[in-house]
Amino acid sequence: MSLPIDNQAFSDLLYALYGSATSSEANSKHFLTHLRQMLNLQHATMIVRQPTATDPGLIYTSGDDADIAIMDTEAGGYASLYAQDPLVNLAIGEVVTLEEQTPRAQLIKSDYYQLFLKPYNIDYVAGIDWLYEKNSRISIRFTREESQGNFTSEELDFFRLIIPHLEQSVALGIQLRQLDSERQIYADSISKRSIGIITLDKNGNILQFNNTADQYLTDSDGLHQTQNQIKVGNNALNEKLNKYIQEALEAIKTKQRAAINALAVPRDSGKADYQIMIKPISVENHNESDVTPYLTVLIQDPERNLEISVRTLMNLYQLTMSEATIAILLAEGHTTDEVADELDIKKNTVRAHLRSMFVKMGVTQQSMLVSLVLTSLASTQ
Structure with missing residues (x-):
């Protein structure tokens, strides 16, 4: 007997699967619900992080919120019974059914059946395990009530058919979220240093910019955005900027080594020049x-000014709160005079703190101390 699944239904299923990987919301519920409806399942459940005695794990299940009860993480729920699940640590990349693991008569007498399966009218279970990066086990489980019948050979073959897609989509989702986490770390570090970042395409047009760059362009203080390009208020410098951009683009297109150029851009407000680098x-x-x-x-x-963490500076060099603030x-x-006025302390007190800081930080001059602070991890918090 063939499955009642046409090309469109299969396409929709794969779309839901890969959509769960690339969506900003790390949630496989839509795919699992789609699969449950397509194959007349009671539940479809994905275990991304295996439950342990101290960790409820990360588990997604199909359907609406009412279905989540089956994955309850409270005492006596699925996590506490997971160690008794006969479908744990399955052969990698294979479809395994509960009947293959445990004879029916033995299963009915088990605590697992009495405490977990029977209360939820679960009679048939099939599952697949696969590995992500050789050490992280991902699992998916399918359940049915007695009235829905056991899994047919055609349905088990269908599960085998989607195994490569399960492996690839989950790996893609994990990698994308890892990249997003790394990107956020880098973005936060750059943001603390008040560095604006703008990316340009092959024509020199703006693709993206961070919040800091957006602020600089919006301020229009010697630097602005016109027709999706960076423009400088000074005509001569604007030509120079365009020249640097075009030279770099040409070098990239011809596979030549492109120079990293920089220029200072005066500001209409009279504040210190913007420093611009084309990389x-x-x-x-x-x-x-x-x-x-x-x-x-x-x-x-x-x-x-950099946003320097007082607490981190204290931890790095065993400074007191007053020393780190100075x-x-x-x-x-x-x-030092301005510091004394700012903190409302005597100048001699500032100097005494400086002598203590020189010893703790291993420097002999104030300029060395400043350099150490600016290059420390405290300035990247």
Whole structure:
């Protein structure tokens, strides 16, 4: 008997599966619900992180919120019974049924059946396990009530058919979320240093920019955005900027080594010049598209202070709260007299703290102390 699944239904299922991997919401519920409806299942459940005695794990199940009860993480729920599940640590990449693992007569007498299967009218279970990066086991389980009947050979073959897609989609989802986490870490670190980042395409048009760059462009203080391109208020410097951008783009297109150029851009407000760097990005022809970034433009405002963590600075160099605060004020460009006024303490007190800080931080000059603070991990928090 063939399954009542046409090409469109199979396409919709795969769309839901890969959609769960690429969606901003890390949730496989839509795919699992789609699969449950297609194959007349009671439940379809994916175990991304295996439950343990101290960890309820990460488990997705099909359907609406009412179905989540089957994956209850409270005492006496699925997590506490997981160790008794006969479908644990299955042969990798194979479809296994409960009947193959445990004879029916033996199963009915088990605590697992009495406490977990019977209360939820579960009579038939099939499952698949696979590995992500050789050490992380991912599992999917399918259940049916007695009235829905046991799994047919055609249905088990269908489960085997989707195994490669399960493996690939879950791996893709994990990798994308890892990349997103790494990107957020880098973005936060750059943000703390008030560096604007703009990416340009092969024509020098703006593709993306971070919040800091957006602020710089919106301020229009010697730098702005016109027709999706970066423009400088000074005509001569604008030509120079365009020249640097075009030279870098041409070098990338001809596979030549592109120079990293920089320039200072005066500001209408009279504040310190923006510092701009044009940095090429390595581009592979076979990966190129209309939205492939070719250049990164970095923008630094020298007048913006770093967000330096007092607590981290204290931990790194065993400084007191007062010492760390003084160190940060000095790193922001204040003189010792200004620090004394800011903290409402005597100048001699500031000098006494400085002597203590020199010893703790292993430096002999104030300039060395400032450099150490600015390059420490405290400035990336």
